[in-house]
Amino acid sequence: MTVFIAPGRPDALMSYQPRYEHWIGGEAVAPAGGLYFENPTPITGQPFCEVARGTAEDVERALDAAHAAAPAWGRTSPAERAEVLNRIADRMAMNVDRLALAESFENGKPIRETLAADIPLAIDHLRYFAGAIRAQEGGLSQIDEDTVAYHFHEPLGVVAQIIPWNFPILMAIWKLAPALAAGNAVVLKPAEQTPVSVHYLMSLIADLIPPGVVNIVNGFGVEAGKPLASSGRVAKVAFTGETTTGRLIMQYASEHIKPVTLELGGKSPNIFFDDVSRARDDFYDKAQEGFAMFALNQGEVCTCPSRALIQRGHYGDFLSDAIARTERMKQGDPLDTETMVGAQASNDQLEKILSYLDIGQSEGAKVLIGGERVELDGELAGGYYVQPTIFEGDNAMRVFQEEIFGPVVAVTQFDDYDDAIRIANDTLYGLGAAVWTRDGTTAYRAGRAIQAGRVWTNCYHLYPAHAAFGGYKASGIGRENHLMMLEHYQQTKNLLVSYSAKAMGFF
Amino acid sequence: MAGAGPGAQASAGPEPGPTGAVDRTGAANRTGAAKVGAADTAGAPARVAVTEAAAVMMRKLYAANGPLMFHQSGGCCDGSSPMCYLAGEFRTGASDVLLAQLAIVDITEPVMFWMGREQFERWRHTHLTVDIVPGRGGGFSLEAPEGVRFLIRSRLLTDAEDAVLNR
Numbered sequence: 001m002t003v004f005i006a007p008g009r010p011d012a013l014m015s016y017q018p019r020y021e022h023w024i025g026g027e028a029v030a031p032a033g034g035l036y037f038e039n040p041t042p043i044t045g046q047p048f049c050e051v052a053r054g055t056a057e058d059v060e061r062a063l064d065a066a067h068a069a070a071p072a073w074g075r076t077s078p079a080e081r082a083e084v085l086n087r088i089a090d091r092m093a094m095n096v097d098r099l100a101l102a103e104s105f106e107n108g109k110p111i112r113e114t115l116a117a118d119i120p121l122a123i124d125h126l127r128y129f130a131g132a133i134r135a136q137e138g139g140l141s142q143i144d145e146d147t148v149a150y151h152f153h154e155p156l157g158v159v160a161q162i163i164p165w166n167f168p169i170l171m172a173i174w175k176l177a178p179a180l181a182a183g184n185a186v187v188l189k190p191a192e193q194t195p196v197s198v199h200y201l202m203s204l205i206a207d208l209i210p211p212g213v214v215n216i217v218n219g220f221g222v223e224a225g226k227p228l229a230s231s232g233r234v235a236k237v238a239f240t241g242e243t244t245t246g247r248l249i250m251q252y253a254s255e256h257i258k259p260v261t262l263e264l265g266g267k268s269p270n271i272f273f274d275d276v277s278r279a280r281d282d283f284y285d286k287a288q289e290g291f292a293m294f295a296l297n298q299g300e301v302c303t304c305p306s307r308a309l310i311q312r313g314h315y316g317d318f319l320s321d322a323i324a325r326t327e328r329m330k331q332g333d334p335l336d337t338e339t340m341v342g343a344q345a346s347n348d349q350l351e352k353i354l355s356y357l358d359i360g361q362s363e364g365a366k367v368l369i370g371g372e373r374v375e376l377d378g379e380l381a382g383g384y385y386v387q388p389t390i391f392e393g394d395n396a397m398r399v400f401q402e403e404i405f406g407p408v409v410a411v412t413q414f415d416d417y418d419d420a421i422r423i424a425n426d427t428l429y430g431l432g433a434a435v436w437t438r439d440g441t442t443a444y445r446a447g448r449a450i451q452a453g454r455v456w457t458n459c460y461h462l463y464p465a466h467a468a469f470g471g472y473k474a475s476g477i478g479r480e481n482h483l484m485m486l487e488h489y490q491q492t493k494n495l496l497v498s499y500s501a502k503a504m505g506f507f
Numbered sequence: 508m509a510g511a512g513p514g515a516q517a518s519a520g521p522e523p524g525p526t527g528a529v530d531r532t533g534a535a536n537r538t539g540a541a542k543v544g545a546a547d548t549a550g551a552p553a554r555v556a557v558t559e560a561a562a563v564m565m566r567k568l569y570a571a572n573g574p575l576m577f578h579q580s581g582g583c584c585d586g587s588s589p590m591c592y593l594a595g596e597f598r599t600g601a602s603d604v605l606l607a608q609l610a611i612v613d614i615t616e617p618v619m620f621w622m623g624r625e626q627f628e629r630w631r632h633t634h635l636t637v638d639i640v641p642g643r644g645g646g647f648s649l650e651a652p653e654g655v656r657f658l659i660r661s662r663l664l665t666d667a668e669d670a671v672l673n674r
Binding site: 037040053164166191192221223225242245246248251263264265266300302346347348351358359362396398401405428429474475 | 578579580581582583584585586587588590592596597598623625626629630633640641642643644645646647648649651652656658659660661662663
């Protein structure tokens with residue numbers, strides 16, 4: 001067991017600055033309005049730094065810097081850009097513990113997750129896109145004997161990226177890596193709930209990136225996000241968040257005829273067929289862990305397996321084992337490597353989860369475990385902690401239909417394959433899903449029948465680069481985590497070339 | 508659950524909202540005028556109530572920005588929360604339902620409360636109260652810079668309310 005020393009204390013691995021400005025054109029730039037906002041850690045609820053409160057004026061400055069940098073950056077060779085991404089990855093790899101501490105402290109998530117998942121995945125993601133851009137081919141098509149269509153990939157130019165708070169560093173890298181690989185300059189707005197961990201990352205890697213290629217503007221959505229998302233000076237907007245803001249961003253983009261990619265969440269079904277319980281073996285244990293994944297990152301994951309569908313034949317036994325497993329989850333100080341469940345990212349997130357614990361019970365869902373806020377002792381008393389909670393109920397209930405974004409799973413049972421697919425697809429969303437079975441045919445058929453972009457099959461919450469990630473239905477547009485995202489950051493230039501000396505004959 | 512304060516009223520007449528899109532298929536907006544603040548105990552039922560604290564913030568935002576609207580969000584991160592915008596900022600359409608036209612004391616124009624139609628189908632058995640809590644950010648909602656966040660509190664419609672609102 002290790003308890004990391006909180007940033008700012010003597011002997012801490014890293015510390016945050018007392019104040020963060022915007023990062024524009026390769027330097028810290030104070031906000032035009034002169035205002036800052038406080039940034040609390042959800043671990044204790046106490047502010048630990050202040051952050052530039054950006055406005056449209058700051059966004060314009062960042063766009064100026066990005067536009068100044070974009071042409072030269074876009075002309076660099078794929079090998080040069082890949083080298084930059086690899087160097088960023090190397091620098092991050094030398095600082096995994098520091099970055100993990102930075103992200104856990106700002107977000108409230110257990111440091112075992114940032115050490116084992118967030119930061120290593122971010123590093124690998126950079127290396128993946130470094131490789132992908134080297135390997136990307138243009139196209140040439142022989143139209144006829146004398147006519148050839150050449151297809152070139154070109155960068156879009158300057159793109160806007162709005163980053164969520166649930167994985168502040170990993171989600172920033174998910175978006176930055178393909179955009180930079182493709183040769184774009186970026187204006188990035190971190191979530192106001194987690195505004196500075198990406199600044200800490202930048203403090204480690206700034207010397208590796210040409211000035212103006214990556215610009216960070218902080219602030220509130222309405223004051224800084226909106227001018228960025230609605231700007232005619234960006235060639236594309238990438239957003240991870242929720243449906244209403246996703247629609248609004250599409251509306252803004254429509255004014256300028258710009259593309260968007262959106263990742264808007266889900267209500268992912270986690271389906272356990274009867275044959276999972278045929279033996280109490282490693283696979284059974286893995287499936288039980290798969291159920292417990294609802295508490296990963298305190299449930300603050302767009303693909304949280306927040307609906308567990310358990311077949312009738314093993315429902316009681318499987319569920320009672322799952323409750324026991326949930327009981328064993330260690331909740332507490334996120335900076336303790338033994339902690340499995342940390343703090344929710346913000347007070348309003350905590351309040352929203354509590355409101356769902358309330359409506360769930362009003363609707364008649366039964367609380368099998370958890371169901372309440374956790375008041376921890378000492379310094380953690382002001383933090384935002386919720387018990388891992390299992391509801392049992394019906395798929396029509398709101399706790400089965402809405403993304404709570406907390407450590408809350410809603411469980412129901414199904415009769416057979418058709419019933420499972422019907423319930424799984426009875427949702428507005430289609431981001432993630434999982435199927436657990438020992439039968440390969442059932443696994444295949446269910447995976448194909450579920451309307452979701454990612455169907456984990458006998459696994460959950462794996463996010464390797466080179467496996468496409470994105471939503472069906474209201475869950476969004478685009479596929480991240482895969483080389484196909486490169487094309488979301490590229491234009492296609494077609495040169496249609498005639499090698500014939502003869503006139504066409506019309507005139 | 509926070510009680511609905513006296514600062515808000517709602518009417519839910521059939522006249523079109525500012526965007527011209529109105530639900531005409533039997534959703535909330537046919538129920539006639541209702542005082543939201545009192546609807547829990549008297550008068551015609553409404554789908555949406557507003558706490559006094561939320562109404563105070565709406566008045567502040569109205570004074571600073573002008574007429575307001577809400578669109579209830581679903582999905583990730585800041586989702587499942589009511590987003591407050593300048594009226595007309597978010598373009599509603601045939602995929603949306605107008606749940607209420609909130610009459611807030613000292614706000615001249617009704618505050619339209621919208622939700623996506625498909626989402627509404629899954630929420631229609633519940634009564635919503637717009638409340639406000641200390642918080643940090645959330646989409647492009649207007650109140651976030653004030654250090655607060657609008658929040659929905661829900662309860663089941665009573666049988667009497669359900670009979671009127673969902674008949």
